[in-house]
Amino acid sequence: MWYVICGKLLTPYPLLLTSLLLLFCSFTPIPLVTIDMKQVDVEDVFLELEKQTGLFFSYESSLLDEFPKVSLTVKDESLSSCLKKLFANLPVVYKVANGYIILKRKPRQYTISGFVRDSVSYESLINATVIDCLSGKGGVSNNYGFYSITLPAGKVVLRSSYVGYQTKEIPLYLDRDTLIDIPLCLLGALQEVVVRGNNPHSEVMSSRMGNIELSSGHLSKVPSLFGEPDLIRTFQQMPGVASGTEILGGMFVRGGNGDDNLFLIDGIPVYNVNHVAGLFSTFNPDVVKNVDFYKGGFPARYGGRLSSVVDVRLKDGDMQQYHGNVSIGLLAAKANIEGPIVKDRTSFNVAFRRTWLDALSAPAFAIINNTRKNEDVFVGYSFYDLNAKINHIFTPKSRLYANFYMGQDRLRYTYWHNITKLKQGTETIWRWGNLVTSLNWTYIFNQKLFGNFNTSYSRYRSKMQEEEKTPIYWGSNMIKDIYSSHNSGIEDLGYRFDMDYSPTPNHRIRFGADYLYHIYRPEDKTMHAMILDLSTTYAYNQLYNNPIIYAHEWSIYAEDDWLLHDKWKANMGARLNGYQVDGKTYLSLQPRISLRYLITHDLSLKASYVKMDQYVHQLSNTYANLPSDIWVPVTANVKPQNSHLFSFGAYYKLKKTYDLSVEGYYKRMDNLIEYQDNALLFPDYVDWDKKISMGEGRSYGAEFMARKSEGRTSGWVSYTLSWSDRIFHDRLVNEGRRFPAKYDNRHKLNVTVIHKFSPKVDLSASWTYASGNRVTVVIDSYLSHQTGNSYPGYIHDEAGYYLPVNTFEGILGRNAAKLGDYHRLDLSLNIYRPKKKGRMGIWNVSLYNVYSRMNPFYIEDTYLNQDGRFTIRQKGIIPVIPSVSYTYKF
Numbered sequence: 001m002w003y004v005i006c007g008k009l010l011t012p013y014p015l016l017l018t019s020l021l022l023l024f025c026s027f028t029p030i031p032l033v034t035i036d037m038k039q040v041d042v043e044d045v046f047l048e049l050e051k052q053t054g055l056f057f058s059y060e061s062s063l064l065d066e067f068p069k070v071s072l073t074v075k076d077e078s079l080s081s082c083l084k085k086l087f088a089n090l091p092v093v094y095k096v097a098n099g100y101i102i103l104k105r106k107p108r109q110y111t112i113s114g115f116v117r118d119s120v121s122y123e124s125l126i127n128a129t130v131i132d133c134l135s136g137k138g139g140v141s142n143n144y145g146f147y148s149i150t151l152p153a154g155k156v157v158l159r160s161s162y163v164g165y166q167t168k169e170i171p172l173y174l175d176r177d178t179l180i181d182i183p184l185c186l187l188g189a190l191q192e193v194v195v196r197g198n199n200p201h202s203e204v205m206s207s208r209m210g211n212i213e214l215s216s217g218h219l220s221k222v223p224s225l226f227g228e229p230d231l232i233r234t235f236q237q238m239p240g241v242a243s244g245t246e247i248l249g250g251m252f253v254r255g256g257n258g259d260d261n262l263f264l265i266d267g268i269p270v271y272n273v274n275h276v277a278g279l280f281s282t283f284n285p286d287v288v289k290n291v292d293f294y295k296g297g298f299p300a301r302y303g304g305r306l307s308s309v310v311d312v313r314l315k316d317g318d319m320q321q322y323h324g325n326v327s328i329g330l331l332a333a334k335a336n337i338e339g340p341i342v343k344d345r346t347s348f349n350v351a352f353r354r355t356w357l358d359a360l361s362a363p364a365f366a367i368i369n370n371t372r373k374n375e376d377v378f379v380g381y382s383f384y385d386l387n388a389k390i391n392h393i394f395t396p397k398s399r400l401y402a403n404f405y406m407g408q409d410r411l412r413y414t415y416w417h418n419i420t421k422l423k424q425g426t427e428t429i430w431r432w433g434n435l436v437t438s439l440n441w442t443y444i445f446n447q448k449l450f451g452n453f454n455t456s457y458s459r460y461r462s463k464m465q466e467e468e469k470t471p472i473y474w475g476s477n478m479i480k481d482i483y484s485s486h487n488s489g490i491e492d493l494g495y496r497f498d499m500d501y502s503p504t505p506n507h508r509i510r511f512g513a514d515y516l517y518h519i520y521r522p523e524d525k526t527m528h529a530m531i532l533d534l535s536t537t538y539a540y541n542q543l544y545n546n547p548i549i550y551a552h553e554w555s556i557y558a559e560d561d562w563l564l565h566d567k568w569k570a571n572m573g574a575r576l577n578g579y580q581v582d583g584k585t586y587l588s589l590q591p592r593i594s595l596r597y598l599i600t601h602d603l604s605l606k607a608s609y610v611k612m613d614q615y616v617h618q619l620s621n622t623y624a625n626l627p628s629d630i631w632v633p634v635t636a637n638v639k640p641q642n643s644h645l646f647s648f649g650a651y652y653k654l655k656k657t658y659d660l661s662v663e664g665y666y667k668r669m670d671n672l673i674e675y676q677d678n679a680l681l682f683p684d685y686v687d688w689d690k691k692i693s694m695g696e697g698r699s700y701g702a703e704f705m706a707r708k709s710e711g712r713t714s715g716w717v718s719y720t721l722s723w724s725d726r727i728f729h730d731r732l733v734n735e736g737r738r739f740p741a742k743y744d745n746r747h748k749l750n751v752t753v754i755h756k757f758s759p760k761v762d763l764s765a766s767w768t769y770a771s772g773n774r775v776t777v778v779i780d781s782y783l784s785h786q787t788g789n790s791y792p793g794y795i796h797d798e799a800g801y802y803l804p805v806n807t808f809e810g811i812l813g814r815n816a817a818k819l820g821d822y823h824r825l826d827l828s829l830n831i832y833r834p835k836k837k838g839r840m841g842i843w844n845v846s847l848y849n850v851y852s853r854m855n856p857f858y859i860e861d862t863y864l865n866q867d868g869r870f871t872i873r874q875k876g877i878i879p880v881i882p883s884v885s886y887t888y889k890f
Contacts, residue, residue, distance in 0.1 A: 210296025223826035255699020255724030256307030259618035300573030317347030329885035408433030695728030
């Protein structure tokens with residue numbers, strides 16, 4: 001090939017050399033700059049920079065008309081650094097190209113803000129996406145549906161989207177700060193269930209880690225026990241969450257304990273989140289709007305627990321029309337109604353749920369008692385939940401919410417016999433439950449600043465009463481009419497404010513403070529009895545009360561969701577906690593940081609570090625969530641628990657349909673508490689803090705998740721590989737040896753599939769596998785079936801012969817025994833029957849434990865097999881459980 005330049009023919013090679021020479025000259029380094037100028041015209045600075053660098057400034061002459069005098073001091077700095085300092089507070093943007101420094105006027109920026117709402121009910125939509133299609137800048141709505149975006153002046157096309165709603169675009173010309181509410185229309189035909197994020201690439205683009213968001217529709221599709229959707233059971237199917245004992249709902253997140261989870265109802269802490277020892281959760285799915293679940297990468301606005309945060313937001317109530325639903329199932333019934341009190345101004349939402357186990361059991365026990373002579377037995381259980389919420393709009397900027405929740409469980413057991421024509425026997429009544437009430441005011445101070453102010457009261461109480469009419473003979477004395485009670489509880493009075501500030505498109509700053517006044521009643525015990533001897537009768541009274549503990553807890557926090565670069569994004573913040581109890585004050589600074597690096601628009605890497613502190617503990621010596629468990633605070637002797645959690649992960653969006661993620665974590669925990677090995681031997685009058693020991697824990701593992709969130713078939717597959725253990729150096733627990741945690745499940749696999757056959761039928765299936773739980777085998781005494789005698793400290797072999805326990809070392813370690821592996825398949829079928837005037841009937845048919853796997857529930861026996869190995873005979877009691885329910889929506 002030949003080229004003609006200036007009338008001469010050149011071969012390609014000299015031309016190539018000339019091009020390389022010009023390219024080399026273009027990369028000649030610019031000299032470092034040294035300037036010290038005070039209060040001068042900016043043009044004088046330009047001249048000095050041109051002199052030192054050989055570059056020239058290019059700009060319109062009118063650009064500098066309104067510039068103030070400037071000062072600049074730099075020494076041996078690069079031109080880039082010098083220009084950043086010079087133009088930091090001037091309304092210009094610059095670009096260096098082809099020997100020129102080109103200046104342009106910085107475009108004016110204005111803020112668009114408002115609320116994203118349901119177009120019919122005016123219900124605010126949480127974490128809805130709002131993006132400018134032209135610039136690509138945007139954000140998400142907060143917990144009250146408020147969004148704020150700052151954009152350059154000019155043409156803007158706002159696009160807002162939310163799962164289950166039609167995407168809406170609003171074109172406008174932006175020339176001032178603008179307040180725009182965005183109403184989204186529900187997609188009536190879309191019934192697909194998704195675990196969603198903040199935008200189409202939420203997991204990839206967001207800086208958050210260990211976060212799962214659930215919509216209300218998701219809860220109704222996942223297979224559930226007795227046809228009752230359940231929030232906690234849904235989380236049990238997520239990676240990193242162990243469920244605990246079969247059928248009894250629990251959450252043990254990333255090696256933590258059951259009390260390491262913070263549950264919030266509209267921002268208010270709730271202490272008891274289970275009914276029937278975990279059979280149902282306290283969260284009625286009919287009133288749940290949105291749930292944010294964090295198991296890592298905690299933002300600074302959350303604190304107080306080590307392992308997880310479950311932030312439940314309730315529906316506000318329809319501002320336009322009345323509607324609701326009524327549901328009837330095998331074990332419970334519920335009703336929900338919402339609507340306007342004053343149209344477009346005030347609305348309400350009320351839901352009530354009650355089980356009828358007591359009503360079903362009454363005739364069954366009546367039949368049983370009719371077949372027995374001189375005996376009456378009855379076991380009755382019931383619970384109820386009441387949710388009520390009112391919200392009122394004063395102005396477009398000011399809104400008030402009033403929230404109320406009350407739930408209570410009641411268990412009654414009676415056994416009476418009339419063998420001696422005197423009524424003898426026992427009666428036990430147990431009541432426990434929550435009460436939560438709050439008043440919340442939100443206000444838009446300006447287009448960039450949103451505020452939320454809250455006052456609240458939360459209470460948990462447990463009370464057991466037992467009456468024993470059967471006489472007890474003790475030597476020459478007879479004890480009768482024994483009455484005992486056991487009470488415990490906790491009360492919180494709280495104040496909180498949260499501010500949400502979006503100064504620029506690259507920053508979303510949140511800051512706030514809260515205060516809680518705690519009243520702990522750890523344990524009150526009373527007993528009254530009549531004692532009769534040969535000559536007299538007198539009353540015996542015993543009263544033992546743990547002292548009431550008063551504590552003050554406060555915190556301040558700040559965090560910034562900061563877009564550092566197109567590829568780098570960070571959520572950085574800190575939380576300062578204070579806790580005062582028994583004259584002792586604990587202070588804790590808790591840094592929080594999460595980083596995201598965007599490799600492509602479909603692939604990102606993340607890492608995070610968080611420190612968490614916990615000032616309250618739940619003391620339990622069982623594997624179930626029982627009302628006998630008591631909540632206690634830190635004291636002058638019991639230090640706060642704390643954890644350091646390191647997480648890292650990769651996130652990939654495949655074909656805009658599949659979300660793939662892998663997260664690894666390592667968590668170190670300090671000041672964990674456990675009952676000492678001999679705690680049951682302490683008399684009642686010994687305080688609880690004398691029965692416990694403090695130690696350390698660690699957990700680490702990897703979590704994998706793949707999910708499909710679009711199409712007729714959706715669902716997810718998750719797998720967790722994890723380790724968790726504890727050690728107590730004071731040798732009062734497991735003799736100071738390291739031991740596995742209760743729910744040190746090495747492997748956990750879940751597969752959930754939801755398929756929509758038509759708008760009227762959908763089917764969901766969920767299969768779960770987990771390694772067996774750990775248990776402690778206590779060998780205090782064994783009952784011989786041959787002699788009927790009890791043998792302390794002995795264990796029998798398969799033939800029934802008893803051998804001394806001390807000849808078999810190591811079998812009595814804390815959580816040393818492992819139960820069998822756990823697996824179960826659940827199915828749920830929903831049939832939708834449309835009615836007139838938009839009404840709907842929904843039949844749900846569910847099968848829990850389809851193939852009737854008898855998963856381990858408790859240890860029936862322990863013995864030595866023929867090989868001399870210590871063996872556990874475990875017992876399963878939960879077979880396949882069918883259920884049916886009907887819901888009528890109006």
